[in-house]
Amino acid sequence: MQTSELTKHMNSENPQYVFAGMITNKVLDGIAAGIEDVLSVHEATCKKYRKIFSIFIEMTQNIIFYSDERVHLESDEAGFGALEIALDGTEVKISAANPISREQRDRIGDIMDLITRSSADEIIAIHKAKMFESMEDPNSRGAGLGYLDIAKKSVRPVHFGFEETSCGRLLFHISAWA
Amino acid sequence: MVQKFAQKTIKTPEIIFDESAETIEIKGRSYPEDLNGFWQPQVERLNEVIQRLRAPKVKFELSYHNSGSTRIIMNFIREWEKLAGNGIKVSVDWLFDPEDEQTEEQGIDYSEFCKEVNFNLVAIH
Numbered sequence: 558m559q560t561s562e563l564t565k566h567m568n569s570e571n572p573q574y575v576f577a578g579m580i581t582n583k584v585l586d587g588i589a590a591g592i593e594d595v596l597s598v599h600e601a602t603c604k605k606y607r608k609i610f611s612i613f614i615e616m617t618q619n620i621i622f623y624s625d626e627r628v629h630l631e632s633d634e635a636g637f638g639a640l641e642i643a644l645d646g647t648e649v650k651i652s653a654a655n656p657i658s659r660e661q662r663d664r665i666g667d668i669m670d671l672i673t674r675s676s677a678d679e680i681i682a683i684h685k686a687k688m689f690e691s692m693e694d695p696n697s698r699g700a701g702l703g704y705l706d707i708a709k710k711s712v713r714p715v716h717f718g719f720e721e722t723s724c725g726r727l728l729f730h731i732s733a734w735a
Numbered sequence: 736m737v738q739k740f741a742q743k744t745i746k747t748p749e750i751i752f753d754e755s756a757e758t759i760e761i762k763g764r765s766y767p768e769d770l771n772g773f774w775q776p777q778v779e780r781l782n783e784v785i786q787r788l789r790a791p792k793v794k795f796e797l798s799y800h801n802s803g804s805t806r807i808i809m810n811f812i813r814e815w816e817k818l819a820g821n822g823i824k825v826s827v828d829w830l831f832d833p834e835d836e837q838t839e840e841q842g843i844d845y846s847e848f849c850k851e852v853n854f855n856l857v858a859i860h
Contacts, residue, residue, distance in 0.1 A: 688805060691809045692813045
């Protein structure tokens with residue numbers, strides 16, 4: 558998959574961080590350090606950097622752990638994907654995109670559909686129900702807890718989409734705002 | 736005796752057990768590269784030592800934890816709720832920076848699942 562296909566939803570006018578390619582834990586560490594060092598003191602972002610940081614980590618770990626295009630490394634994992642953190646008016650937009658499998662599309666689609674038809678209060682209630690589910694069932698992987706967490710923290714409804722790329726792969730993209 | 740169960744790293748918290756004070760401190764961040772690889776041995780060890788104590792206190796001071804770590808904390812709460820039946824009353828102090836609404840709200844969420852565990856929200860000044 559071309560990186561240009563990943564980044565076509567990331568054409569913000571005021572990007573602060575953009576990365577596209579194989580994302581490893583070391584890449585995550587580097588950008589996370591930037592968020593902390595820069596966004597925590599930048600006037601436009603200092604009051605919301607914790608929220609930016611947590612949405613960024615959830616999105617990036619999803620790419621590292623679940624991207625359908627990956628390289629197995631001896632001491633790390635690498636998932637193909639793209640990330641962008643951009644100023645968007647008075648808010649900060651955090652976006653991610655990565656290839657997914659057909660099976661992942663069904664699972665992610667179910668939780669994202671639930672999120673988009675729910676109000677902010679309903680998302681909080683669903684998030685709590687998923688937390689309870691993971692408490693009742695120790696083997697639960699808390700399906701969707703990460704996406705619910707992103708939706709709960711986002712100050713605007715999350716945007717998401719799936720699309721078929723020119724090479725016949727499926728792409729998932731998501732944006733949230735802090 | 737004070738034992739350090741885990742060293743702090745950029746993505747994982749420091750875990751300290753003070754047997755004489757019956758206190759466990761979990762401090763730092765939790766978004767491990769390998770969630771179960773880090774937490775599973777710690778969960779087993781903490782649940783084992785906590786059963787030897789009469790009034791264990793667990794202090795969480797997490798400046799950030801990811802959704803995977805939320806499941807770990809919920810599993811702790813489930814186990815510690817059960818201990819009340821054996822006469823072990825676990826107290827949790829959830830420490831947060833007053834400027835960090837996120838961590839405070841997470842603490843409020845956890846407290847709502849506690850019936851037997853004495854869950855306290857503590858602002859750090």
